[in-house]
Amino acid sequence: MRAFYQRLFPFRYLFQWLNHSASPSNDFAHREFAFTLPNDAYLRYQSFVSADLLRKQCMQLIPSRFEIGPVYSTNPRDRKTLRKASMFRPISKELVFDVDMTDYDSIRTCCQGASICGRCWSFITMAIKVVDAALREDFGFKHVLWVYSGRRGAHAWVCDRRARDMDDGKRRAVAGYLEVLRGGDKGGKKVNVKRPLHPHLDRSLRLLRDHFQADILLDQDPWRADDRFAALLALLPDAELAAALRKKWESAPERPSASKWADIDVLAAQGAGSAALDGKALKEAKQDIILEYTYPRLDAEVSKKLNHLLKSPFCVHPGTGRVCVPIDVRKVEEFDPLAVPTVTDLLGEIDAWDGSHSSEEDDAENAKKLQDWEKTSLKPYVELFRAFVSGLLKDERVVKREREEGGESMEF
Numbered sequence: 001m002r003a004f005y006q007r008l009f010p011f012r013y014l015f016q017w018l019n020h021s022a023s024p025s026n027d028f029a030h031r032e033f034a035f036t037l038p039n040d041a042y043l044r045y046q047s048f049v050s051a052d053l054l055r056k057q058c059m060q061l062i063p064s065r066f067e068i069g070p071v072y073s074t075n076p077r078d079r080k081t082l083r084k085a086s087m088f089r090p091i092s093k094e095l096v097f098d099v100d101m102t103d104y105d106s107i108r109t110c111c112q113g114a115s116i117c118g119r120c121w122s123f124i125t126m127a128i129k130v131v132d133a134a135l136r137e138d139f140g141f142k143h144v145l146w147v148y149s150g151r152r153g154a155h156a157w158v159c160d161r162r163a164r165d166m167d168d169g170k171r172r173a174v175a176g177y178l179e180v181l182r183g184g185d186k187g188g189k190k191v192n193v194k195r196p197l198h199p200h201l202d203r204s205l206r207l208l209r210d211h212f213q214a215d216i217l218l219d220q221d222p223w224r225a226d227d228r229f230a231a232l233l234a235l236l237p238d239a240e241l242a243a244a245l246r247k248k249w250e251s252a253p254e255r256p257s258a259s260k261w262a263d264i265d266v267l268a269a270q271g272a273g274s275a276a277l278d279g280k281a282l283k284e285a286k287q288d289i290i291l292e293y294t295y296p297r298l299d300a301e302v303s304k305k306l307n308h309l310l311k312s313p314f315c316v317h318p319g320t321g322r323v324c325v326p327i328d329v330r331k332v333e334e335f336d337p338l339a340v341p342t343v344t345d346l347l348g349e350i351d352a353w354d355g356s357h358s359s360e361e362d363d364a365e366n367a368k369k370l371q372d373w374e375k376t377s378l379k380p381y382v383e384l385f386r387a388f389v390s391g392l393l394k395d396e397r398v399v400k401r402e403r404e405e406g407g408e409s410m411e412f
């Protein structure tokens with residue numbers, strides 16, 4: 001891990017990302033970092049003036065991970081020396097979101113607990129698509145960074161100044177806007193939404209419909225087992241239709257979910273439902289079921305508080321050894337969590353690169369200029385992060401100039 005911090009962790013870009021400028025400022029210096037040490041001790045309220053000092057501390061303490069908290073009104077290290085405790089308060093932080101496979105255990109059939117595979121990762125892909133679209137199209141945010149959490153989930157960091165300046169009330173409002181499934185693991189219907197559908201839900205359904213067909217009905221096949229189709233029947237709006245379906249499915253053991261899903265409309269068309277059942281109610285119930293099985297399950301608590309800490313991008317997950325790399329949202333379908341490099345892979349790649357280049361004198365000059373991460377499969381991820389940070393800094397310069405000129409056009 002020391003070699004990882006020394007040779008691979010992109011501290012310079014992390015600094016620029018959090019500092020919103022290349023020259024040092026309080027955006028970075030007053031930012032809280034929290035370290036988890038190898039002996040599991042947890043060190044809060046750490047702060048650093050520069051990327052280099054953060055790097056030195058990481059090389060000295062070799063944290064198994066570190067988290068990023070808010071920018072405070074004063075330096076977090078000085079908080080105990082202040083005359084009044086109220087002088088120390090959080091003033092800004094990225095708006096963050098956390099989606100984790102734990103919240104999908106009741107509907108995924110391929111894996112349980114800590115394990116993941118390509119099939120259940122599609123739940124995270126769906127969540128990223130829906131949340132990213134809402135953040136950009138409904139809230140107008142531009143700088144949304146998605147990061148693999150290292151095992152079975154993803155984090156979003158919304159870095160626009162307008163998002164960073166939000167108080168807890170506004171954060172709760174955004175989290176509430178995105179929350180559609182209610183009731184946790186208690187069972188019962190989790191989706192209860194008004195009609196006509198809110199444009200966000202209408203768009204979400206459009207984004208999710210194909211995933212429902214491929215990833216849920218075919219891959220997860222959640223109602224195939226004879227002890228599982230009751231969950232589907234419980235979500236239908238008509239008891240007579242449900243009874244007719246039950247009869248059909250009991251006489252056709254292990255009937256695939258895609259067939260069962262199609263049976264609903266077929267039997268309804270044959271008049272198996274009660275006289276009261278209308279096509280609209282059935283259509284809406286089916287939309288609700290699609291949402292229940294595909295709509296993002298966010299850990300809302302993470303988003304609601306300005307002072308919530310979240311694991312830094314590019315940390316290493318201690319369980320998997322994988323680096324928490326950024327996910328290119330434009331190619332989110334292609335992201336494969338099981339192909340993300342581990343620290344051991346990366347250090348091996350540096351050695352292999354050095355080994356194959358040291359003897360060739362022509363390359364010696366070029367080799368000196370290369371950063372170690374450029375010799376490894378971490379390269380595309382660092383470049384993605386660098387491009388993201390550069391886009392953010394460009395907009396920050398515009399905002400700063402407008403503020404200096406007295407313009408308020410970028411204000412909330």
Ligand code: ZN
Nearest residue numbers: 110111117120
């Ligand atoms: Zn799986």
